[in-house]
Amino acid sequence: MTHRPPIGEVEALHDTILDWYDANARDLPWRIPAADWPWPQVDRPWAVLVSEVMLQQTPVARVEPMWHRWMQLWPTPAHLAAAAPGDAVREWGRLGYPRRALRLHAAAVAIRDEHGGVIPADLQQLQALPGIGGYTAAAVGAFAFGIRSAVVDVNVRRAEARLVTGAAYPAPSLSAAETALARALLPLDEPAAARWNAAVMELGAVVCKAARPLCARCPAHAQCAWIRAGSPAHDGPRRAAQRWHGTDRQVRGKLLQVLRDAPAAVPRSALDLVWPDAGQRDRCLASLVEDGLVEPLPRERFRLPG
DNA sequence: GATACGTGGCT
DNA sequence: TAGCCAAGTAT
Numbered sequence: 001m002t003h004r005p006p007i008g009e010v011e012a013l014h015d016t017i018l019d020w021y022d023a024n025a026r027d028l029p030w031r032i033p034a035a036d037w038p039w040p041q042v043d044r045p046w047a048v049l050v051s052e053v054m055l056q057q058t059p060v061a062r063v064e065p066m067w068h069r070w071m072q073l074w075p076t077p078a079h080l081a082a083a084a085p086g087d088a089v090r091e092w093g094r095l096g097y098p099r100r101a102l103r104l105h106a107a108a109v110a111i112r113d114e115h116g117g118v119i120p121a122d123l124q125q126l127q128a129l130p131g132i133g134g135y136t137a138a139a140v141g142a143f144a145f146g147i148r149s150a151v152v153d154v155n156v157r158r159a160e161a162r163l164v165t166g167a168a169y170p171a172p173s174l175s176a177a178e179t180a181l182a183r184a185l186l187p188l189d190e191p192a193a194a195r196w197n198a199a200v201m202e203l204g205a206v207v208c209k210a211a212r213p214l215c216a217r218c219p220a221h222a223q224c225a226w227i228r229a230g231s232p233a234h235d236g237p238r239r240a241a242q243r244w245h246g247t248d249r250q251v252r253g254k255l256l257q258v259l260r261d262a263p264a265a266v267p268r269s270a271l272d273l274v275w276p277d278a279g280q281r282d283r284c285l286a287s288l289v290e291d292g293l294v295e296p297l298p299r300e301r302f303r304l305p306g
Numbered sequence: 307g308a309t310a311c312g313t314g315g316c317t
Numbered sequence: 318t319a320g321c322c323a324a325g326t327a328t
Contacts, residue, residue: 055324062314063324096312096323103326133326153324173307174325201324210322211317241320244312253312291311309328317321 004184005164013163013223014187014196020219021199026206028060030067031143031198042075045119045144049107052139053100053131060205066095078117080108086304089293090260098256102292102305103131121145142194150182151197155204160185162208166225168234169210251275251284259294265303 005013025031030051037044050070054063073091074080080088085105092101107129111119119140120126127137134152141147157170157178164181171178185200187193207214215221215231226232244250254274258266275281285302288294295305 052324057311057323057325058313059315059323094313096314097325099311100326131326135325139324151324154322155324205324239321240308242311242322247310249311249313256312311326313323315322317318 016220017199021202025202042071046077047071048144049140052136053104058095077108077111080105081112084306086306089304100131106130142197146190146194148190148193150186152182155201159200159204159208162226163224166229172239248284251280252288255285259304265297265301268300
């Protein structure tokens with residue numbers, strides 16, 4: 001049951017939210033338009049791509065400094081492709097989900113080897129790159145190339161659920177109905193569509209927040225189906241809480257932190273210190289090797305992949 | 307479709 | 318404080 005509001009309501013929503021965005025958008029460096037791009041040596045589509053991968057499941061405040069550092073180190077895909085994958089993992093620091101760094105490196109290699117060093121302005125070719133899924137392909141398409149693609153992240157899903165469907169939260173996973181709704185709301189004009197994608201995402205991120213939405217500050221509160229329905233509490237299934245303490249993820253994180261902070265290869269004895277349970281420790285080290293995040297060397301030594 | 311995958315800030 | 322939450326992807 002796809003909700004498709006009348007065209008007049010959609011246009012009113014466009015006006016409201018685009019005007020709000022024009023006046024309130026955060027000044028994030030990867031949003032600087034091509035005409036004003038201040039770093040001629042930095043490839044802008046690459047800058048957008050890196051920002052989008054860093055932003056996966058990661059707050060803007062933690063991404064911004066890392067993004068600046070990466071743009072200094074590797075201003076184009078060719079620069080990163082020429083580096084060791086372990087350098088990408090090390091420079092990922094504590095952003096989390098370090099496989100993203102490895103995949104970004106693999107994407108840079110693919111861009112160099114299969115696309116002549118030029119990021120493809122095509123959604124399917126973007127999504128074929130390592131670490132680029134449906135969301136990131138749409139985001140790079142829209143924000144780097146102005147393609148009229150529906151960018152559907154959790155902020156967009158939540159904002160559109162409240163504004164149009166009247167639900168407090170979107171479903172745990174992306175549904176076909178949500179994709180259809182996002183497409184239906186996309187302005188026809190290509191540049192306007194790209195702005196709209198950014199605007200709805202921004203609204204979801206800073207106003208229509210998950211826990212405590214700032215409805216009093218929302219430009220669209222008069223057009224919001226959820227408010228009209230009396231702001232009902234969430235009723236559907238809740239996302240399962242993620243455990244952390246004692247998980248393999250915690251152990252993998254500790255192991256990788258030692259390797260990131262070491263200037264050279266480390267002996268297994270150094271890794272043994274991070275976790276008391278030898279069985280879990282060894283299993284996690286093996287999984288890191290399996291993932292390509294750690295390279296085993298002779299004589300029980302380990303390092304980030306060279 | 308469910309599950310695994312990091313990290314840190316906020317309430 | 319323990320849990321929630323953050324611009325997802327791959328399997």
